[in-house]
Amino acid sequence: MSFKYCWTNKDELIHRATRQGRVFSLETYLNRYPPESIDQLYEYGRSRWTLLIAACFYKHENIVRMLLRRFKPDVNAVGDVKLDFVHEVMHGISALWVAVAVGQFDIVKLLLEEGNADVNHLSITRSSPLRAASYIGRLDIAHYLIEHNADMRLVRDGNYTNLMLSAYREHTHMLKYFLDELQCDPNEYDQDGRTPLHYAIDGGSLNSVRLLLERGAKNSSPSPVTPLIWAALEAREDLVDAFENYCASDIEWIEARELLGAAYANIESKNYNLTKAIENLGKAYRWRTEKSLLKVVPSFSSVSAYNHSHECQTSLEFNELLRKSNTELHIESLRIQERILGQKNKRYRHAIRFYGAILADTHQYDLSLQFWLYELDLRRQHQIHFDKWHLRDFIHVFSEMIINDNDHIPEHAILHILKALNNELSTGRNNDHNLLTLFYLITIISHVSENQKVAVSMRDVYRMLVILVRNCYTTIGNSQHWTLLHLSVMTGLPYVNDSHIIALCKYPCHKTVALLLHCGASVDAIDAERNTPLHLIAQRKDDIENVLFIINLLCDVGRAHSDCVNSQGQTPLESASSIHVRTHLQEKIGVNRLKCLCARLIRQRNIMFDNCQFSCSLVDFINKH
Template identity: 75%
Template structure:
């Protein structure tokens, strides 16, 4: 009865469009209606059984869709009746994986959703490539490692899966299983496949590091029992890795394995410092004090005093130095919590080193916390110290790193902080110069520069002009004259153009918008003071005057800025854009039009001549005119 119904339904759809037919076929696959799907495919033979369908964030073939939804009957029907390419790939978004998996095969998908029956069907009847790799070099065996399906992993290995295939960065299946807390998978890889418990990825992390990241005591203990060592390859050792997470249980897991006295002492010191790290989910000052004191007692017992490669006073740490004895440590406990937090940072710097990412991140996080409580001076000193460490050791910034300083400056102005450190502004300008000189994140850093110019314009009329502020102006002059365009979707604007805009996708930083709205006459004034070309053109040949003339709101501010451009900076009011329009012709507000007419007044004779040449399309390029005269004519 059902089959007849399907055939009848299929005959009734002979006049559907191809798009509708494709949707019927795809929907039947997703819903597992095998008879309907077979009927549709017979009634409407598609040109390519391997064509791609889009659904949500996935793009896949019918075979992959059937695997994803675990419809074994449809997979079998497709294999037997329509012979799809068993290895045709697609892009799949799994519910339990954040990223889209690109270029995965039907077998990979069947493994990832944990359907053993479909896996066997694809391998035994479809002869699927058992070692097919996705775009990121993820194999079906890796998918089994991720979900912890030992039965599927054994099956794949028995049918030729290559355990040597690893994901980008030498991220092995053993590491993945350790991170995912699959103790049974880790045991299988170690005991039956004889994987090396001390293998490491391109960053130097071993399975122990991944096991600690996953947080499983059983996995860490198993790895240690199978020969994993507390070794590091240009990275923090696994023991210190556990201590950095303030995981006392994982640190204790190393207890029965040979470690030097110094390794144990430093692990206890890092454990204490990590408990004192406000960022830690296990933040506990009492635990911090307990473990640091234990380390001191062990140093006394083993006669292992602290050794400092150099003792330097750091302004960011209020010139405090790390305690050298238990007595000194007991003395600082009567002081504020801030002193203990600084002690924890000093401990991390001594043991982990200045280049350590976790240490530097702890500095920035503590600085952010201080900023949240309006302790801006201390916060800035910490951030600038971390910035200096990056520059000393040539560590790249991510694109938001420098922007966060600008956000803090904006917050300080909003909260009526009287003085903002000119030294801090100067350091950020220098860092931006370094980044732009090396062509790193140029578009983002140019916008950061633009927002910083707005910050400087807001404070320059409030703070006394000191020598350091003159240094800031000198750097800005260089920026404004040599590094002045930002690009988005094939469009470019000068910094002066940007200052006229609001609502653009690129000019939408919430922290800055809370401080001021664009067009911002203070920003414009500073840019002009630093040598911005008032008649510069954008990708549409609009001058800044064109952009401000088009504004329909905040007319009083618009008129003020027109005066600034024309009367102070000498903007040319009859320059034309790509549409041959002057600022007056693009203006829509009557008050703006009247104001621009006043600025134009009686045009100079040379302007009228240039306008005449352009309007009559007279060819002038072949004449030996000076370059400045050619540019002048082209403006009109």
């Protein structure tokens, strides 16, 4: 009988037979079709692989053997594979890497002994087959790969070694092999200065930590945070205790216990436990007394968020603090972190911001802003860049304050954010996002300044705002080129869509428009369609009363030029979508000025004027029409 196969389905036939382990069907298909089917890439789900890689993934040893002996595929061809136990897709991996990763020792031997596979082939991220064995903890495979010249010195991006990976994965049998037989350095470190001890702590592995310490791992590293300090920050008391006989000094051990207590008092921690915090801080004070080791408290300036107080020096002072509220204990934990970790430490600064967020959630806004502004000052002082959402969080708190009838937003807080925004905008990083943050802040200020007393006290804010608005020549959106004034007259989408601001007000917002005009925003600026803000507001069909009010602001306060035409050749009057808006604009505009009629005639008749000796201002005036 003659078998006929549909040519268009031949790839699916071949690929399906490979996945299902049907070796005779696959051999029949491959004999019938051209040899390029052997090494071509097939797509399946998130994976993209050769037949050999697919056979290794599905653990079909018979398929692998048949392919190697009958069709001689490229054994080192690479693909992209989504493994069940790894979140991301692994890119540029070989069949040998996959066979190791799925724990198929017999297939690994086939690929090396019959296929002569490259035992040191590296993926896109420089992951070797030996690394895959380290990940799954297969000592037998790792030993076999080493016997076949696998290079233990090959590391993944960031100098992330196999020893570190095994420590993180709590494969103590692998650690013993690497340390005892292969003589790996227990104090090696990655590009961030983190050692295998750091990774063991990340993995929460007490056994790995103990084993590394027994094999000579030191509580030191190029990283500013030692392994012991890292264990304390993670509030892992069992891991901290493992270092008891491995500390270089008494002060090292005491400070770790202090930081452990501070970590337990950190309200953000999953191990938050005030009883444990008090217990560990009490131990540290007793040890300091026994060893006659007084605290050396740095002379940091007084911090308003910390009630201008300083860290407790004695157990007596600490016991007096405990009689007060839990807030004092939280602040004490922050002061301890500042002393031991330093002001630049990311974990310390994050703890400040998180505690400020907790205060904001309980409507303690003034105190919350003190914590956040202190963290902002630390960033400025140590020249640490902002995450793009960092300043936006202040806007959210400000808007919540107004919504909750708390209009007393401190002027110095707004000034801090304006200055920070000015610095960020000058760098050009996250430009759209930062301009939107400024836009939202202008809306906040416009709502706050309704109160005349507040408005008088915010003169410095207005001066800074004038500088920012006039310096913001860059527009928002790569294609639309909207200015801040354009955004203030729009419905909001696709850019103005922050839920906190939308809960405060709806756009178009006449308060925002008025403040932007007051600060010198260009009323006749055009977007990509040559629409001025007056064009956009005239095209609105809803909220007519608000629309008419904004038109009055643009025309009376901003002196908007009503004869500017957009890319469709329409003036704001001609583009108006409502009879009420059209009538109102007609009344505002009155009779067209002669120079405007002349300029428009030049544009309509396509009269060439580029070569005329006109001034730049006159050329610009004609182009508007």
